[in-house]
Amino acid sequence: MRTVYLNGQFVAEDAAQVSIFDRGLLFADAVYEVCSVIDGRIIDYAAHMMRLERSLAEMTIDYDCSAADWPGILATLIERNGLTEGTIYMQISRGAADRDFLFPAPGTPATVFAFTQARSLVANPMAERGMRIITRPDRRWGRRDIKTVQLLYASMMKMEARAAGVDDVWLVEGDVITEGSSQNACIITPQGHLVTRDLGHHILPGVTRLSLIDIARESGITVEERPFTIAEAQGAAEAFVTSASMFVMPVVEIDGLSVGDGRPGVETMALRKAYIDHARAQG
Known part of the structure; x- marks a missing residue:
């Protein structure tokens, strides 16, 4: 069973839970990135994080990527899941709030998660x-x-x-x-x-x-x-x-x-x- 990252914790995938009021679920109010992994190492990491930060800014989602140790988070996911080749998915939503078309109040915590997917990338038929x-x-x-x-x-x-x-x-x-x-x-x-x-x-x-x-x-x-x-x-x-x-x-x-x-x-x-x-x- 995979280990995933959710809101600051590493948990088993079947234990990861997100609120039904999360804006990503209700309004697709979330951004994401997918990084490739070859030989257990992440490819083009800096460019992916730069684009993630741009997406967050364009959507005015209040989340500071630099506040989290993303290199450490992704390295831990790779290690715990024994990933040698595949992808890592990262998603950040505006967080959970009662359903309303207007954005929730400032300070609403973002929902942040990441997970790995093993797949063959180099030897693709x-x-x-x-x-x-x-x-x-x-x-x-x-x-x-x-x-x-x-x-x-x-x-x-x-x-x-x-x-x-x-x-x-x-x-x-x-x-x-x-x-x-x-x-x-x-x-x-x-x-x-x-x-x-x-x-x-x-x-x-x-x-x-x-x-x-x-x-x-x-x-x-x-x-x-x-x-x-x-x-x-x-x-x-x-x-x-x-x-x-x-x-x-x-x-x-x-x-x-x-x-x-x-x-x-x-x-x-x-x-x-x-x-x-x-x-x-x-x-």
């Missing part, structure tokens, strides 16, 4: 075959740059992808791709340029995306942060997604049309290897 994607309208709220727990639409789209017999969904506004249901979307043009959507309220500023952009530029690849269309993605030389749990994952089909030769691209797989090497070197 999907990397060898590539993802098949369908596109669907992006009907999420307008502040997708904040990593909130408002994930119902993304969950519905993942279920729609499963019903369609494919791996996931890319969300679009008009004919322009915003991002995947839980990943940033990227393409490699026939000219060899890496294109990913520019930052703004329309997409999440992915931590893996950020690291990969640096890796690509260091290797001499031209990076363009700009919108791109479904047609441009289908006509790309390669396509892939980035996320903390998928790293760099090739996309081989979009709405039934093959990308490139319909196999994981050489450049994509090189970037995946480079990211994993980076992760292991700095974890």
Whole structure:
């Protein structure tokens, strides 16, 4: 049985309890982060915590990340659960208060918890075959740059992808791709340029995306942060997604049309290897 962290204590998962009045439960009034763990070490920790602090500030949730020993908390979870590879989930809500659309009184304690999930990240079979994607309208709220727990639409789209017999969904506004249901979307043009959507309220500023952009530029690849269309993605030389749990994952089909030769691209797989090497070197 896993050990989890809840409001300052490490407890068995079946003993962890959160109030039914918690704002995260009633209003999705909470933010979260997911960090990858390879070889028992956390990847891109500083960038994840920076984004968590930004999400808290944007949501005006009164919680000081620096007041808790997060490195120690996460290290303890890794040790107690014997986690060598997988993810750690962290969530902070505005706390528990009687149900009201107005925020609770200042000083209401935040609800804070974290838990581990063991999974294979490096040796993911999907990397060898590539993802098949369908596109669907992006009907999420307008502040997708904040990593909130408002994930119902993304969950519905993942279920729609499963019903369609494919791996996931890319969300679009008009004919322009915003991002995947839980990943940033990227393409490699026939000219060899890496294109990913520019930052703004329309997409999440992915931590893996950020690291990969640096890796690509260091290797001499031209990076363009700009919108791109479904047609441009289908006509790309390669396509892939980035996320903390998928790293760099090739996309081989979009709405039934093959990308490139319909196999994981050489450049994509090189970037995946480079990211994993980076992760292991700095974890």
